[in-house]
């Protein structure tokens with residue numbers, strides 16, 4: 684399997700610009716303070732340090748496995764809506780990774796953390812999960828490539844940003860370490876670089892209304908990421 688196309692565009696620390704330049708950077712800027720709060724969230728710091736409490740990790744993974752279901756459906760919509768075959772290839776390869784390596788991680792982590800089938804079935808959705816799923820469904824149903832990209836970019840760019848902070852230092856337990864390496868490895872970096880560059884490619888084609896729709900989805904997705912991490916520390920429905 685050949686790697687996803689690469690980009691020279693820095694995906695973590697580039698300066699902000701306006702909507703007529705790199706749309707991704709403009710959107711990231713417009714999503715503050717939620718962007719910074721999400722990528723520097725207590726959960727990500729504890730994950731990198733290997734100190735996340737097991738009940739927090741259990742809550743997070745049970746909910747996140749449900750996030751992944753809607754996320755893969757959104758990837759499917761992006762594959763269908765993409766304006767060219769060159770874009771469908773990396774999206775499809777990424778969907779294959781999520782449904783194989785990443786899903787396999789979830790199942791092994793559930794076992795290691797003592798999360799039974801019954802716990803997974805009987806734990807209610809947190810309101811943060813429901814809200815994020817609704818947002819992904821909304822983006823999917825637009826059947827519009829830039830709208831789908833907006834939510835996909837937030838999900839993967841924000842995860843690469845916090846995972847890169849580990850900078851090669853990994854905690855001992857695989858439940859923590861592998862969640863970091865799944866979001867910072869050469870394949871993932873290439874994919875996120877490409878995904879961000881896709882948003883920048885389609886950005887100049889958007890009129891004001893279309894750009895406003897993309898901005899709205901992007902900003903709500905960043906807020907949803909922050910709320911999703913918060914939810915891991917809430918022992919109850921919400």
Ligand SMILES: Cc1ncc(CN)c(N)n1
Nearest residue numbers: 747750838839842908911
């Ligand atoms: C909530 C959320 N956002 C993003 C990702 C990155 N795959 C995730 N697993 N979960």
